[in-house]
Amino acid sequence: MTMRRPLVVIAVLVCTGIMYGTCLCVPFVYTYSAAIALLCLSLLRGEKKIPFCDVFLCAAVFLCAGAIARNQQAFSSRHFCRYLQFQSDDYIFKGYVASEPYVYAGKVSFVLSVTEMQQDAFWYRCCGNLYVCLRTEGKLECGDALIIKGKARRMCGSLITQGRDLRSFRKFQGQALRCTEATIIKRHGLNPAYPFKRFALKFRARLKNIFFRYIPLPAADVMSALVLGERRSIPLALNRAMVKTGTVHILVVSGFHVGIVTAVLIGTLKSVKVPGRIRLFCVIPALCFYCVVVGCAASVVRATVMASIFLCAGFFRREEDVYNSLAAAAIVILSINPRQIFDVGFQLSFASVLSIAYFYPRLSSFLRITCVRPGPLRYFLRACLVSASAWFGTMGLVACYFRIVSPITVIANLFIVPLASLATASGFLILGVGAWCPFLGRSFGLASELLISLMLAINSVFIKIPLAYIYLR
């Protein structure tokens, strides 16, 4: 008997293995040895099936994921932390800017991928990520090679972000330390390993300029978040307002955006009579590029992997399965960074899709939505069910991380999500025509501003309804 959804089983084993490896203090050697032993046992099939062969294989996958997660927790022997003594002296670090620098209030913050550090007049080759915040006159870009001087400190444990303190948040992003009172001693070229990411970030900056050219502030900031995933320019007050109504997910690039990009690309290639196979080989890399441009968040990586699987399924005449595709996306993300399983964005993204995929068909058949007439009422009820299904799956996580419950979520999403969808689609139109037709760019920009303003106005109305949101202690 063959399993219908093998990837789901593997994904569950990988997730539980990562949690086992991260949360339980079993030494790496024991986990690793057990994984190898079980893998060897599972391979001893021969002509006669050995009992529990598949159980050994599952256990091997589980322990393998645990070993990888456990290994990732430990610093390597060359990590710069091993050379630090946390005295008041300044250290000198040499490395490359590994993230997009963020400028705020005259300071720029970024992650420095350290390659060397100096201590007592000696240079040590090392590795590791360091969070840096400093004042600088010049503009920094991803990939810039820097030598900086500053004090190494542990992350502050008191600040709260995404429902957890900053120290554990940064730890799960691979940044154990921060550099304070930092100054740049020297800039010496570019890291040749970063050209693609650098190009993607420059491309994103150009697209963002198109929005700022045609859409007035503050709607341009919201549009940048809707289409390009640039959420850092969204004021906290607006973010908080949307968390209260449970509609903050519209500010995250996800499946809808990937769907628009896919539809536009396929439609364009079809119109110029590109054959099906070549279309596939054009669309999937374009989706991957879009994923890098918007920052490779868990939600957009999930959507990109699922879209790629669905496209390939159609091409290879295989049956699509949303659970298998979701599992494949989880395996891809966790194989790159197992710590993502603890990221709230990862959890919410997968929980919402899973709950929609599970609850919506059941609720739809139970309530016999297909028999409802007229068509607009049926469409409205379907939208209600999708919103309710997503709410069921994410309510617990939102309550846990953000300490808030929003009963108004289902109704608020019915109004705000369609407006956000129209605004997102108009945003893509602006990007498509704004570069070569200023008149159309301006028209689309004003229409987008109206849609975004309506969306925010409706959000502000919903917040004022009694018991729209309840803070948990």
Added chain:
Amino acid sequence: MGIFTRQERNAIVFAAALALLGAGLDCLYKKIPAARGIRLASERQMKTNINEADMRALMDVPGIGNVTARRILEYRQRIGRIQDLEELRSLKGITPKRFERLQEQLAVE
């Protein structure tokens, strides 16, 4: 049999409707500048209302920590209602430079 598929037709209709809406808005804003009032509603959402914000909302504003938030709440309790953001300059700990940054994040309603 038409030239366009159903999806292509919907996309073209959407783009045309959006362009017409934008052109109409442009004309309206030129004739009646007060029609841009809806933008003010969205701008208000971008800022924290100093008269309604609780401790948590105040501490979310970059530049306001635990101590400053408490001082603002005590001041608000004392005078009842803040009429102008300039009143914050009189609070201890709010320097002119800090006030400039807070002005972008706070609003009085």
